[in-house]
Amino acid sequence: MTQALTFPTISAIGNIDAYIQAAKQFPLLTEEEEFRLARRFREEEDLDAARQLVLSHLRLVISIARGYLGYGLPHADLIQEGNIGLMKAVKRYDPTRGVRLVSFAMHWIKAEIHEYILKNWRLVKVATTKAQRKLFFNLRSLKNDYEGVDTLSGTQAAEVAARLGVKQEEVVEMETRLSGRDLALEGNPDDGEDAFAPIDYLADSRYEPTRVLENKALAYQQNEGLHGALEGLDPRSRRIIEARWLSEGEAATLHELAAEFNVSAERIRQIEVKALQKMRGLLAA
Numbered sequence: 004m005t006q007a008l009t010f011p012t013i014s015a016i017g018n019i020d021a022y023i024q025a026a027k028q029f030p031l032l033t034e035e036e037e038f039r040l041a042r043r044f045r046e047e048e049d050l051d052a053a054r055q056l057v058l059s060h061l062r063l064v065i066s067i068a069r070g071y072l073g074y075g076l077p078h079a080d081l082i083q084e085g086n087i088g089l090m091k092a093v094k095r096y097d098p099t100r101g102v103r104l105v106s107f108a109m110h111w112i113k114a115e116i117h118e119y120i121l122k123n124w125r126l127v128k129v130a131t132t133k134a135q136r137k138l139f140f141n142l143r144s145l146k147n148d149y150e151g152v153d154t155l156s157g158t159q160a161a162e163v164a165a166r167l168g169v170k171q172e173e174v175v176e177m178e179t180r181l182s183g184r185d186l187a188l189e190g191n192p193d194d195g196e197d198a199f200a201p202i203d204y205l206a207d208s209r210y211e212p213t214r215v216l217e218n219k220a221l222a223y224q225q226n227e228g229l230h231g232a233l234e235g236l237d238p239r240s241r242r243i244i245e246a247r248w249l250s251e252g253e254a255a256t257l258h259e260l261a262a263e264f265n266v267s268a269e270r271i272r273q274i275e276v277k278a279l280q281k282m283r284g285l286l287a288a
């Protein structure tokens with residue numbers, strides 16, 4: 004199904020903000036419309052029905068993907084992976100079970116994003132400065148100078164650091180990341196209840212934008228900590244968080260807020276990330 008379906012992509016539209024606006028143009032389906040389309044696809048293999056189901060949930064993928072921006076991976080890539088999960092969900096969705104597609108699809112969308120993060124986490128922010136990038140691209144070749152060595156000794160790491168103009172601990176960290184093994188998303192059941200799997204360290208669902216949007220009214224009534232966290236922000240940061248995460252209607256785009264505050268969209272994104280980090284710290288206190 005993923006090969007037969009066609010729908011807007013970020014690369015085709017040109018930029019992520021235009022894609023987000025395009026995704027918002029597709030109408031949400033009523034329960035009756037969703038049931039009818041799902042039956043058509045499931046019983047008649049009607050790809051147009053499947054396409055309508057996917058298009059009506061693109062905004063859900065965007066919202067979920069936004070909750071994983073803290074891992075340093077491109078938002079566009081997270082959305083693309085989430086869209087794959089959405090298509091898998093549509094393919095497996097059974098409308099007769101009495102569950103809306105939005106609830107069923109969230110698991111598949113998150114699963115694809117989780118796998119993508121775990122495949123790429125070792126190299127996230129691994130080479131930020133010029134010296135670190137040089138280390139990243141040259142470490143393996145320099146290790147070949149030490150024949151038969153799998154792991155650099157302290158002296159050898161110091162020599163490499165001196166040659167490349169970085170700290171010895173950066174050489175050790177880079178070597179560890181580049182030689183690390185892929186990890187399974189879920190833990191081994193035999194490890195016991197106290198063991199942790201990589202999935203345990205992924206985004207906290209309590210603060211995912213979808214959960215915030217769906218339960219905003221309840222959160223304001225039951226979670227005074229959210230009020231306190233918002234009060235702890237400066238006026239500009241609070242305005243950005245409320246417009247992006249807590250609005251009744253459609254969330255404001257980075258460009259809309261950039262025009263409002265007369266700064267760049269990138270600056271708005273930086274303020275947003277910093278404000279969310281501060282709020283999480285206040286909520287955890």
